[in-house]
Amino acid sequence: MAEKSVKSAEVRLRGREAAEHPLSREQMIEFYRLMYLSRKTDDREIVLKRQQKIFFQISCAGHEALLVAAGMALKPGYDWFFPYYRDRAICLALGNTVEEQLLQSVGAADDPASGGRQMPSHWTSKRLNVVTPSSATATQCLHAIGCAEAGRYFSRHPEAAEKHTGDYREFKDVTFHGDEVTYVSIGEGSTSQGEFWESLNTASNSKLPVLYVVEDNGYAISTPVEANTPGGNISRLIANFPNFHFAEVDGTDAVESYKAMVEAVAYCRSGRGPALVHGHVIRPYSHSMSEDERDYRAADELEADALRDPISKMQVVLIREGILDVAGINALERQVDAEVQWAADRAVAAKLPEVSSILKHQYSEDLSPTDSRFATDPVVADAGTERTMADLINTCLKDEMRRDPRIVVFGEDVADATREGALKGGKIKGKGGVFKLTAGLQTEFGSDRVWNSPLAEANIVGRAIGMAARGMKPVVEIQFFDYIWPAMHQIRNELSVFRWRSNGTFSSPLVIRVPIGGYLTGGSIYHSQSGESIFTHTPGVRVVMPSNAQDALGLLRTAIRCDDPVLFLEHKRLYRETFGRAAYPGPDYTIPFGKAKIVRPGKDLTVVTYGAVVPRALQAAQKIHREAGIDVELIDLRSLSPYDWDAIATSVKKTNRVIVAHEDMLSWGYGAEIAARIGEELFHDLDAPVRRVAAMDTFVAYQPLLEDAILPQPEDLYRAMKDIAAF
Known part of the structure; x- marks a missing residue:
């Protein structure tokens, strides 16, 4: 790499405040390399989308300076990260590779973030403590709060972090530090979401070491910031939250952003409370390749954004401060271009997921409750x-x-x-x-x-x-x-x-x-x-x-x-009914999920139910046996997902008649699925239609006379049993 020498090993950037947090020459070069790497990865994805080799692209361009600054101020694998979909640059700064990111773009089997299950830009890395995000906006703010609370809890209760084996104590490996910081980022539009405000309340009340980064590019897709945020500035709205450190910066300025991040991280690590850095950035590309921002943004507005492009601004700083000349910048960029091309070639050639993998990891494969x-x-x-x-x-x-x-x-x-x-x-x-x-x-x-x-x-x-x-x-x-x-x-x-x-x-x-x-x-x-x-x-x-x-x-x-x-x-x-009371069965008594209970054995009719309908069905079953000699088998599912199909099928094959009963409304209720499956798989075992008993398709009223009519009662179950038995 061609680089121009400088007189000092340290670059003292302009302004008294900026000088308080100097970046070395090597750091400045690395800062630009990461910014350019992020931009070129975006550009390569756009090419791949146009070639129909990937299926979605959402740009992270314009946010690079703010996010590289955050990445350089924090510690990968030590701090914790809850990013959102524009956070390519911080993930690269933390140690995520271009190849890893492009493997997600093509949906490869070896995509370390999701194995081809998530769209591009859903950053995930166990190694770096980057926690899996969704496409929903602001939900991750509450996850970050819980993560920070967990870190604090483990530091106060180290015994909770010990590894145990056997006796169902398969605890996760837990790492914690007394001064870790939890990073969470959102766009300015997402600050309208309730989860953002709920998280601020808890972060403030508990003085949690959470670093919020609001990446304000002025638009939530096509909706400008002033339509989302009263006064158009989130910093003014949240300024009175106690225990917070606040900073509002030009997020296209690398040095100003770095200084703000270093101060915010230091505040969080000190234990004084959370911090929020509000960075004003740009969005030089459309929200995603699924739309065209020229439909709602004027040309002069786009031109003004282009003048604030963080890539161009950083190039000016490098040349002005004598860190790199034009030839040095070009050499660095050629190296990055080659890296991105190499990664793209490998990603496009990567193996795709097997269809047989679809259900893998939907539930635990280590300690399932059905075990x-x-x-x-x-x-x-x-x-x-x-x-x-x-x-x-x-x-x-x-x-x-x-x-x-x-x-x-x-x-x-x-x-x-x-x-x-x-x-x-x-x-x-x-x-x-x-x-x-x-x-x-x-x-x-x-x-x-x-x-x-x-x-x-x-x-x-x-x-x-x-x-x-x-x-x-x-x-x-x-x-x-x-x-x-x-x-x-x-x-x-x-x-x-x-x-x-x-x-x-x-x-x-x-x-x-x-x-x-x-x-x-x-x-x-x-x-x-x-x-x-x-x-x-x-x-x-x-x-x-x-x-x-x-x-x-x-x-x-x-x-x-x-x-x-x-x-x-x-x-x-x-909770306190006489029905169902029991002696204490001991401190290790457990019941596997997906195993129904035969409350009352019978041979003439099956009733499948759960919850508060169980004692009501039992009352009806006892009555019809006394009065008509009809022997009802009553099944309490106990577990609704998963449910015990084997128990249902075995009983229906024996009795040849079945009622599915539940408290919720009849239409589109839980029993509809079971009734449909019985009809589909056990049709030849039935001597009568499958019958459902449930509540009326309305809400529960206050007056007991109305409530009794709305909800299924023992009399309703008795009549259904009598009708099906006589069919």
Whole structure:
């Protein structure tokens, strides 16, 4: 490489503030090389897209100076990174290679980010601590919060990071440092998203070492910044968040950007709190190759952006400061051009994924909740004492928290008291959840392990995803199923696909406990909802719903010990019912997922159900046996995803008649899939049509007279049994 010598080994750049953070001559050259490498990789992708060798391209051009600065200020494999799709340059600066990036562009089998599952520009690297992102905007902000919380937790509780084997203690390898920083970036349009603001609240309250980088190129696709952000400047809106360090910079200026990043990183490492660097950058290319920005941006605006191109500006600095002359810049660029061409040639020739790999990593292949190891026998020490579902869930949580220091519990009102002083001396009883299922956990395990979250469901799940990705085991609570919907985005687009989209590189095996269902006498619309079919339609998340105390404990312990994310649905009506009470089955009692329970054996008719319909179906089955001698076999699925098809098929082949019953609405409900499969695969075994019993296709009303008519009752099940038996 031809380079022009300089008088000093250090380049002191203009301005008193810039001089405080000098970059060496070698650093300046490397800075430009990385910027140019990023731009040329973009350009090569554009060529490949036009040649139809790749299928999508989204530009990272114009952001290079800001992002290389961030990469040079942070430590790969030490700090943690939650990037978004314009972050090519920081990933290259951290050590990602052009070949790795282009392997993702072609969707190669050896694409280390996703194995051909994600679009280009979805950066992922276990080696560099770059955590798998999605295409959704701002969701990663909450993951970054959880990651930073996990780092802090491990530094305070190093015993939680120890590697254990056997007894289901297959903990992840955990690395942590006392001063690590978590980087998260978004575009200025994404600052409109609620998850961004929810993350700011927690970062500020907890003084977390999170470095936010807002890459403001003025447009969210075609929507200009002033339409997204009041006043057109996010820095002005967030300026009053306490404990933050803020910087607003020209993100096309390499030196100014580097200085801002170094200061922000130092602030975070010091433990004083989070930082946010708002960089004004440009977007010289269209949002992606799927659109043309000339449709909505005037020519003079595009020309003004071109004058601020960070590549051209950095070239001027190199020549002006005597670091490289034109010949030296040209030589460096030729070297980069050759590197990019070499990488592109290898990527285009790379092997493509096998169709047989599609389902790989959808669920854990190491410790699945369906594993036979989870089939254990109860060890009853207090056989004379029957306990409620609520009691045994609380007991299970305590058992597992004593056993596994990685477990933390948080959600709305789950702590005994946020102001711990009130608990001292037994002055107050403590809350412990609106249903008291987490009562006493904070008192025993402390506020580092049990705490109240903000009233924000996406915040609860998003943070838990980041924690679990780092090796913790969050067991979080959504207070009512009716309010899970703000977290649906995090569950469906993030949690469920975390392992699959990273081709097994990352996973997030957390547990979400959710009280669900009606039959409450006055629960009404917003405290009686079901909707489990929406979540069983989400691959990558296990869904279980016990109907009794012993199953609740056994399934919850499996949920906590397995390596998959689990939605654990707890029917509120069953928490303290006489039906289903059981003795404590011991601290290691587990039940594998996907194994149904025969509640009542029978020969004339099969009923397949779960949750609060189980005791109602049992009541109807007992009545019809007394009155008509009809022998009903009652199957409690317990596990909804996966479900026990073998148990259903075996029973239907025996009885030749079947009813599928559930509490949720009839149309498009969970039972429709089972009924359809029975009709498709067991048609020749049926002596009557498959019958469904479920709620009316409406909402649950407040007045008990209406609620009883809306939800399926024992009488409804009895009539259906009588009709099918007589067919």
